[in-house]
Amino acid sequence: MSHNQRDMLQRFSFDNTDIRGEIALLDSAYREVIKRHSYPQLIARELGELMAATALLSANLKFPGRLTLQVRMPGNVSLLQAETNDKGQLRAIARYDELAGDEQLSFADGQMVITIEPEQGQRYQGITAVSGGNIAQALEDYFEQSEQLGSRFWLFCNGQQAAGMMLQKMPAMATDDADAWDRIGHLASTAREDEILGLPADDMLHRLFHEEQARIYPASELSFFCTCSKDRIANALHQLGYEELDTMLQEQAGKIDITCEFCQQNYTFDRPQVDAIFPERKLH
Known part of the structure; x- marks a missing residue:
C-alpha cells in the first residue's frame, strides 16, 4: 500500500441525515515526527492522537492558513502541540520533564487551546478544559459549548501509526431520521484500534456503516512538513x-x-x- 493511502483525510456523509464525518490516517507523517525525538511511549502515543485530531479539524480550514491544537498542563508533561495548514501538512512537538522517569510521567488536567490563523483576516482562538489527557472528550466539549455542534471523536495511536474519526451533526437541517445520530454514533463506537490503523479508510467505512447510506468524497493527502526556514x-x-x-x-x-x-x-x-x-x- 502506498503511503499516500496511509496518510490521508477521508470525508464522508450519510444520505437523508444531517451527519457528516471524517477519518484521518497518519502513517509516515506521524513517524517523521517521532523519529526526530526520543519521546517516551506515553507521550508519543498522545502526540499521535493530537496529530490525528488536528488533521480532522483541518477540514474546517477553507482558506490558506494554519490550525494549531495545544494541550497545556501543569506537571511533568507541560505541552503537547500539533499544527497543520490548509494543505494537510502537519508537525508536532511535546515538552516534558526529561529527568522524570517514564513511569512518573502523567497528564494533569489542563487546557486545550485551538488557534486558527488565516493568512488574511482575523485570528481565532478557543479554549476548553482537558482532563487527564483525554483529547477526544475535550474536543467534544469544545464543539458542544462553543459551536453548538454535536460532535463525537475517536482517536487511536499505537506508537507507529495514528488515526482519528469524527462525526458531526450539522445545524439547521431538517431530517426525518430522528435516531440517526445515536445509531451512527453507536456503529462508529465499534471501531477497533487494530482495524482503523490497519485498513484503508473506505474499507473501514464499509465495515462500520455498510447498513447506512454513506457517501464517500475524494480523499486529501496528509504529510509531515516543517515550516521553519x-x-x-x-x-x-x-x-x-x-x-x-x-x-x-x-x-x-x-x-x-x-x-x-x-x-x-x-x-x-x-x-x-x-x-x-x-x-x-x-x-x-
Missing part, C-alpha cells in the same frame, strides 16, 4: 536586537546555532550573516 529564524533573531546577538557571538566562538524544536533542523549564523539581518545598521 533560515529566513524565519533570521526574523526571530532580529527581534532579539543586535546587541543581544553580538554578545551571543562573542560567547559562542563567533557562531549562533539554532535548532528547530519541531524538526531538529540546525541553522548557523556567523557574524556576517548576523550583520545581514540588520541592514538598517549599514545606513549609519
Whole structure:
C-alpha cells in the first residue's frame, strides 16, 4: 500500500441525515515526527492522537492558513502541540520533564487551546478544559459549548501509526431520521484500534456503516512538513536586537546555532550573516 493511502483525510456523509464525518490516517507523517525525538511511549502515543485530531479539524480550514491544537498542563508533561495548514501538512512537538522517569510521567488536567490563523483576516482562538489527557472528550466539549455542534471523536495511536474519526451533526437541517445520530454514533463506537490503523479508510467505512447510506468524497493527502526556514529564524533573531546577538557571538566562538524544536533542523549564523539581518545598521 502506498503511503499516500496511509496518510490521508477521508470525508464522508450519510444520505437523508444531517451527519457528516471524517477519518484521518497518519502513517509516515506521524513517524517523521517521532523519529526526530526520543519521546517516551506515553507521550508519543498522545502526540499521535493530537496529530490525528488536528488533521480532522483541518477540514474546517477553507482558506490558506494554519490550525494549531495545544494541550497545556501543569506537571511533568507541560505541552503537547500539533499544527497543520490548509494543505494537510502537519508537525508536532511535546515538552516534558526529561529527568522524570517514564513511569512518573502523567497528564494533569489542563487546557486545550485551538488557534486558527488565516493568512488574511482575523485570528481565532478557543479554549476548553482537558482532563487527564483525554483529547477526544475535550474536543467534544469544545464543539458542544462553543459551536453548538454535536460532535463525537475517536482517536487511536499505537506508537507507529495514528488515526482519528469524527462525526458531526450539522445545524439547521431538517431530517426525518430522528435516531440517526445515536445509531451512527453507536456503529462508529465499534471501531477497533487494530482495524482503523490497519485498513484503508473506505474499507473501514464499509465495515462500520455498510447498513447506512454513506457517501464517500475524494480523499486529501496528509504529510509531515516543517515550516521553519533560515529566513524565519533570521526574523526571530532580529527581534532579539543586535546587541543581544553580538554578545551571543562573542560567547559562542563567533557562531549562533539554532535548532528547530519541531524538526531538529540546525541553522548557523556567523557574524556576517548576523550583520545581514540588520541592514538598517549599514545606513549609519
